Amino acid sequence: MRPPLTVAVAQPSCIAHDFGANAAAHAELVRRADARVVVFPEMSLTGYEFDTPAVEPGDPRLAPLVAACAAAGSVALVGAPVAGADGRSHIAVLAVDGAGAAVAYRKQWLGAAETTRFAPGPAPAVVEVDGWRLGLAVCKDTGIPRHAADTAALGIDIYAAGVLDNEPEAGVHDERARRIATGYGVWVAMASFAGSTGEGYDRAAGRSGIWAPDGVRVAAAGPEVGAVARATVDRKNPREKSARDVENRPAAST
Template identity: 70%
Template sequence: MTISLRVAVAQPDCTARDVAANARAHAALVRRAADARVVVFPEMSLTGYELDAPALAPDDPRLAPLVEACAATGALALAGAPVGPGPGKHIGVLAVDGAGARVAYRKMFVGGAEAEHMTPGAEPAVVEVDGVRLGLAVCKDTGVPEQAARTAALGIHAYLAGVLDHADELHVQDERARRIVADHGVWVAFASFAAPTGFGFADAGGRSRIWAPDGRVVAAAGPRPGDLAIHTIECAG
């Protein structure tokens, strides 16, 4: 039996620390990708790459436009944000649908300035949508074979990540995606930040992509905020 899932990788515009404005930008892209069942957003997409931004609670009322867009389209949005709880703060992935939001994953491998502000997550995570199992990651995670292996060991059809790279570093995303495909034989989708953002990323590269299990790029967004790409992934059920 073959199961399929329509997946989008999206590049919202971003205003530093303005969760309300950013949630509206996310909601607009969810509505534009109306036939996508899952919409993946970049690392820290709801606040910008502002490592000193406060943790965002899943029940924050500023997320209401995104929840409403997911309710209207039937989509699950995977959005990036700093999250709690506890004394440590994490780079997280919020899973948002028509019923609300929850923390679905905390980035396991932090680096550079992140280590001064963020606590690493402890374990890999999977979300399941319509029978398709989606492994989660954030940026540096994608370059750590251990993270991909532990995630794949949970039984996944696809590996989804929100990422952030300079425009001249996009080849790194391609190298990492092709390694994950080769090692684990799964679909890979990276949502890549396109808007200028904090901590030196004035030239975020965009060009979000989806790779098939044979290594081909089957969908690609452009370099600008507001761009997105959509593809139906098909998996053995």
């Protein structure tokens, strides 16, 4: 029998284009999260900056994050632009653990502005951790019913997404998470960008969360940079939790 899985959603600080500083911020939150899986927002490693260079999974600036994952025994699902075979970049999810980083998923459903720089990914994708299957998504993917259906068809336990919304749209990912959770009987973990970033996102919503298969949000972060929300996922007891299992961990200062 597979063990329960501790999942966290994190809202790191982000400096536009400063890959090294952002990787260090991710590493700090991995250490604080104390979770087997830590989900990060869309393009969290670089900021939502269309002119930022693509990230190479073997870049040595990822070393602090790899080391943090090794020490914590964590898998970090990180947002970053990556290079594509046709010369165009993709908005992607990197899976980072103590052995290194790899491209795990490329965003399939792009916003209109994103198509000027990025190409859509080819297919849904799953990462397996300790016998739990995590279907991956990035922002607009979560609002496309076909994406949820295609990803759920891969046999997932958790739908894990990195998203970015402005503060007035803070309720959007809550509505989408509930729809996906109850529609497919899966857990949903959404990490939402906090603070400010490029392309007009001056006040990102934050408010990351984790939803049980019945649609109830069992862990929630606030709007602040540095917040982490954490829950223990157990298919047998989706609502059972304790102060140790579910926590909101805001930063000491922002």
